[in-house]
């Protein structure tokens with residue numbers, strides 16, 4: 001049985017930027033009494049165009065910073081980092097429950113798809129590594145068509161989530177996926193946590209019949225199960241205690257305060273935000 005002080009610790013949540021706030025929104029909704037410590041590695045974003053080795057090194061540094069501040073579990077709310085670094089994180093922090101977003105995203109896709117043809121939009125690094133392809137086909141026989149949509153990350157970080165430019169970019173990435181009308185995908189996975197706010201433009205390009213899923217909700221469910229199984233849930237009963245949020249960024253506090261609320265669906269209080277330097281840490285992959 002874990003002690004009371006451990007159960008009262010926050011849950012660490014980490015992404016390269018504001019994208020993971022879409023996951024944090026779902027975690028808060030499911031576990032409203034928990035505290036969360038969110039880290040956006042905004043100084044080194046984007047992760048999605050970097051090699052797996054670099055992303056793994058960044059992720060180890062990020063989780064070390066969260067652990068140094070005291071967390072009882074970590075959610076890697078970044079598909080790119082989940083794909084590149086989960087085994088290394090679990091090995092390095094072997095006492096700490098760590099979950100990623102790829103498995104939960106694959107579960108959501110498999111639950112939604114009838115035809116077995118699933119499309120994935122993700123970063124270049126996630127697509128190149130084939131993590132979604134493996135996770136989905138590990139759950140069922142399926143055809144997986146994955147496309148790297150790197151520009152979506154820049155648009156999202158800029159807060160450009162709707163309008164003609166976003167729609168044109170969405171068409172460019174998505175329309176080719178649906179070119180083969182005889183066996184077009186019936187499900188589209190948003191395999192990057194930066195993408196959900198662009199849903200309107202993505203929906204326009206994909207068409208009304210496609211089921212669009214992301215990993216936020218299934219990740220929240222997986223975290224709840226994990227914390228329950230490890231006796232790590234906060235002791236306050238549901239609804240009796242509003243959980244607190246704290247935010248760490250590695251650069252661009254103003255930009256984070258401005259764009260973050262769009263992703264979190266809630267205001268971000270300046271006094272809860274701190275800038276930290278991950279380069280000061282000497283973790284090597």
Ligand code: DGL
Pocket residue numbers: 015016017019020045046047048049077078079080081123126153191192193194
């Ligand atoms: N939000 C991250 C993901 O889910 C990637 C964004 C980036 O390229 O840094 O993959």
